Amino acid sequence: MRGWGTVGTLLLVGIGFVLVALWVNRLVRPDRARGAALTSYECGVDPVGTGWVQAHIRYYAYAFMYVIFAVEAIFLFPWATVFVRPELGAAALVEMGIFVVLLALGLLYAWRKRVLTWV
Amino acid sequence: MPEIVQLAIKVVGVLAAFLLLPLLIGQTEHKVMAHMQGRLGPMYAGAFHGWAQLVADAVKFVQKEEIVPAAADRAVFRLAPVVALLPYLLVLVVVPLGPGTVAEKLDTGLFYALAVTGVGVLGMLMGAWASGSKYSLIGGLRGAGQLLAYELPLVLASASVAMAAGTLSLTGIVTAWRPWWLVWQLPAAVVFFVAGLAEIRRPPFDMPLAESELVFGYLTEYTGLRFALFLLAEYAGIVVISALTVVLFLGGWRGPLLPGPAWTLIKIFGLALVVIWVRVAFPRLREDQLQRLAWLGLVPVALGQLLLTGVVRWWIAS
Numbered sequence: 386m387r388g389w390g391t392v393g394t395l396l397l398v399g400i401g402f403v404l405v406a407l408w409v410n411r412l413v414r415p416d417r418a419r420g421a422a423l424t425s426y427e428c429g430v431d432p433v434g435t436g437w438v439q440a441h442i443r444y445y446a447y448a449f450m451y452v453i454f455a456v457e458a459i460f461l462f463p464w465a466t467v468f469v470r471p472e473l474g475a476a477a478l479v480e481m482g483i484f485v486v487l488l489a490l491g492l493l494y495a496w497r498k499r500v501l502t503w504v
Numbered sequence: 505m506p507e508i509v510q511l512a513i514k515v516v517g518v519l520a521a522f523l524l525l526p527l528l529i530g531q532t533e534h535k536v537m538a539h540m541q542g543r544l545g546p547m548y549a550g551a552f553h554g555w556a557q558l559v560a561d562a563v564k565f566v567q568k569e570e571i572v573p574a575a576a577d578r579a580v581f582r583l584a585p586v587v588a589l590l591p592y593l594l595v596l597v598v599v600p601l602g603p604g605t606v607a608e609k610l611d612t613g614l615f616y617a618l619a620v621t622g623v624g625v626l627g628m629l630m631g632a633w634a635s636g637s638k639y640s641l642i643g644g645l646r647g648a649g650q651l652l653a654y655e656l657p658l659v660l661a662s663a664s665v666a667m668a669a670g671t672l673s674l675t676g677i678v679t680a681w682r683p684w685w686l687v688w689q690l691p692a693a694v695v696f697f698v699a700g701l702a703e704i705r706r707p708p709f710d711m712p713l714a715e716s717e718l719v720f721g722y723l724t725e726y727t728g729l730r731f732a733l734f735l736l737a738e739y740a741g742i743v744v745i746s747a748l749t750v751v752l753f754l755g756g757w758r759g760p761l762l763p764g765p766a767w768t769l770i771k772i773f774g775l776a777l778v779v780i781w782v783r784v785a786f787p788r789l790r791e792d793q794l795q796r797l798a799w800l801g802l803v804p805v806a807l808g809q810l811l812l813t814g815v816v817r818w819w820i821a822s
Contacts, residue, residue, distance in 0.1 A: 388608035388609065388610050389610075390511070391511060391514050391515065391597060391607055391608045392594060392597055392608065392610075394511060394515055395514075395515050395518055395519070395593065395594060395597055395607075396590065396594060398515050398519060399519075399589075399590045399593045399594070400586070400590070402519065403586050403589070403590070403733070406566070406729060406733075407729060409566060410566050410570065410728065410729040413566060413567050414566070414567055414568060414569050414570060414728065414729075415569050416569065416570075417569065418569060418571045422571060423571065423572075423573055423574040424573065424574065424575070425573050425574075425575045425576075425635075425636060425637040425638075425725065426573075426637060426639065426719065426724050426725060427637075427638070427639075428719070432575070432637075432638075435575065435636065436575055436635065436636035436637040436638050436640065436641060437633075437636060437641065438638055438641065440641065440642065440645055442645065443649070443792075444649045444652060444791075444795065447649070447652045447653070447795055447799065448652055450652075450799070451652040451655070451656060454656045454660075454803070455655070455656065455659070458656070458659040458660060458663065461659075461660070461663045461810075462614075462615055462663060462666060462672065465663050465666040465667040465670075465672075466666060466670055466671055466672060467670075468667065468814065468817075468818070469670060469817055469818055469821040469822075471821075471822075475818070478814050478815070478818050481814065482811060482814065485807055485810055485811060486811075488807070489804065489807050492799065492803065492804070496799075496800065501795070501796070501799055501800070502792075
């Protein structure tokens with residue numbers, strides 16, 4: 386666990402830095418915004434409805450692919466540091482090769498099935 | 505030296521780098537971009553070629569009124585810039601300037617760096633959603649789509665280096681680095697840098713901001729100091745992505761004649777110049793074009809690089 390103390394301290398110092406900056410900001414800035422100044426920006430006209438509008442999420446197929454590959458990446462990092470150890474032989478490399486190629490085939494399949502489009 | 509003094513030096517050093525380097529890169533961007541576009545850029549502030557422009561900007565931002573729109577989710581809206589900014593500060597802890605010049609040699613430095621940079625994106629998504637504005641929301645949706653495109657190539661490309669070096673420690677990676685890796689790891693380096701540009705939402709991947717379409721995307725509703733924090737996060741992001749590319753792919757402190765830290769800084773600034781140059785040279789991509797580029801270009805290249813790295817590394821070892 387050596388070294389994480391610095392990370393923690395730096396996080397606290399960073400939070401402190403931001404808090405001080407915002408505090409100075411509070412001391413010197415005006416605070417007169419009322420009424421129209423607080424409306425959402427819509428190019429000068431009054432905002433229509435709420436800002437949280439319904440929008441089409443056009444990339445959900447990508448999201449599925451992303452999750453699958455992200456899980457692969459988690460396996461990849463611990464494996465990357467040890468795969469050349471002599472006691473593992475060629476097996477470690479071949480197994481990861483199969484794993485990667487299978488995922489690549491999945492990507493190829495998704496592409497051929499034309500799901501990789503902005504629907 | 506007592507431990508507390510050491511800790512203080514480390515923390516102050518990282519904080520100084522975090523505040524100074526983005527400022528230098530920001531000023532360089534002002535001037536370099538201006539000259540690339542045949543104009544002068546800031547000339548007035550500080551008298552000599554406008555060197556104090558960013559200081560003047562900071563003073564102005566601090567005095568600006570802070571407006572939280574009535575429609576916004578107040579708490580999240582106010583927290584978002586901090587979440588966007590602080591991860592880049594924390595990443596600098598593991599970036600080695602020289603063989604011994606590093607705040608902390610974490611054994612899992614690479615993993616830590618990737619994990620923490622990923623958090624910065626949450627700040628953007630928080631700001632986009634909490635603003636309660638249509639422009640911000642669309643900017644945020646684009647940002648989320650972008651996240652799906654670049655995160656994977658970024659991670660796969662860095663995994664390739666981890667395989668080559670056999671360690672996740674950034675200091676260890678530079679120690680293991682050899683000049684011929686420039687060729688061996690070239691595809692991964694290109695993939696990492698391009699994906700990194702998309703991660704920090706720099707042109708040509710600034711669709712979440714897209715000032716000519718979405719006003720200013722997820723930053724539309726931000727004013728004053730919180731807006732400035734987001735801007736600082738962008739430039740700190742350039743530092744972080746350039747620094748990580750240098751450490752992973754360009755041999756960090758390795759180089760003839762000059763001392764190690766000088767080489768690291770020279771390389772970081774060289775890459776930062778490329779980042780600025782790319783902004784001037786390329787038009788903004790559409791979000792779907794980025795997805796195409798990522799899934800049919802970057803990801804297959806990164807997967808191929810993984811196989812290449814694995815085979816070559818195994819062949820060397822046996």
